[in-house]
Amino acid sequence: xxxxxxxxxxxxxxxxxxxxxxxxxxxxxxxxxxxxxxxxxxxxxxxxxxxxxxxxxxxxxxxx
Amino acid sequence: xxxxxxxxxxxxxxxxxxxxxxxxxxxxxxxxxxxxxxxxxxxxxxxxxxxxxxxxxxxxxxxxxxxxxxxxxxxxxxxxxxxxxxxxxxxxxxxxxxxxxxxxxxxxxxxxxxxxxxxxxxxxxxxxxxxxxxxxxxxxx
Numbered sequence: 001x002x003x004x005x006x007x008x009x010x011x012x013x014x015x016x017x018x019x020x021x022x023x024x025x026x027x028x029x030x031x032x033x034x035x036x037x038x039x040x041x042x043x044x045x046x047x048x049x050x051x052x053x054x055x056x057x058x059x060x061x062x063x064x
Numbered sequence: 065x066x067x068x069x070x071x072x073x074x075x076x077x078x079x080x081x082x083x084x085x086x087x088x089x090x091x092x093x094x095x096x097x098x099x100x101x102x103x104x105x106x107x108x109x110x111x112x113x114x115x116x117x118x119x120x121x122x123x124x125x126x127x128x129x130x131x132x133x134x135x136x137x138x139x140x141x142x143x144x145x146x147x148x149x150x151x152x153x154x155x156x157x158x159x160x161x162x163x164x165x166x167x168x169x170x171x172x173x174x175x176x177x178x179x180x181x182x183x184x185x186x187x188x189x190x191x192x193x194x195x196x197x198x199x200x201x202x203x204x205x
Contacts, residue, residue, distance in 0.1 A: 013188035020100070021093035032095035036165050037102040041155035042113055042148060047141070050113070054120035054137050062130040 084177040091168045094183045098161055101190055105158075105197065109151050112201060116144045147200040154193035161186040 024032070119140045127133025164182050171178035 011184065011188055012191055013184050016097050016191065017090060017093045017184065017187060020097040021089055024093065024096045028096050029092050032092040032099070033169070035099070036095050036162050036169075037099040038162050039102045039105045039155050039158040041151040042109060044148075046113070047116070047144075047148060050117045051120060051137060051141050054117075054124045055134065057121060057124035058127060058130060058133040058137065061124070061127075062133075 084172070084175075087168075087177050087180055088172050090180045091165065091172065091178065091183060094161075094180070094187055095165055095169075097187060098158070098165065098190070101194055102158065105151070105154055105194060108197060108201070112144065112147050112151075116140065116147075143204050147197065147204060150193070150197040150200040154190065154197055157186065157189045157193045161190055 021029075120137050123133055123136045123140060127136060161183070164186055168178040168180070168183060
């Protein structure tokens with residue numbers, strides 16, 4: 001009810017945070033006080049390794 | 065104005081009346097929202113990496129010549145470059161959000177009432193970065 005009243009002046013981020021507060025369990029909120037998760041992007045070295053594996057598989061088919 | 069709206073919402077949601085308590089609730093909410101978005105990014109990234117890998121291996125197994133296979137593997141790799149650039153960009157924004165949340169949590173622990181403005185702004189940027197990742201993925205499909 002309240003979120004509908006003021007939603008037009010809230011940013012998407014504010015809405016998401018308010019929604020998280022409304023839907024989080026006590027356990028989620030307690031965990032939030034302890035743990036902030038961090039996103040780690042795949043490194044270029046990881047991507048290069050996948051490409052090298054594919055090249056090796058290709059080579060295995062043709063390099064005899 | 066948007067920050068005022070968030071604080072107002074939290075006040076109306078039953079966090080009356082201390083600003084410190086509202087700030088604590090907003091910051092904990094931001095952590096929950098951050099953690100959900102990190103999980104979403106992690107899952108999408110794992111799928112994107114797996115799809116890229118599968119595409120390159122399929123090329124390796126079906127190419128009619130080595131030269132053609134090499135060219136197609138390079139092309140597949142290039143096709144996904146923008147996707148992984150978007151993930152790295154999201155990582156940078158998310159790291160800034162983690163730092164801001166850590167500062168705010170430390171301030172709360174010390175009995176202060178930290179501002180949530182920067183956290184909301186960084187979370188907004190992270191949402192945009194997540195959108196960019198999804199947009200880049202649509203481009204490769």
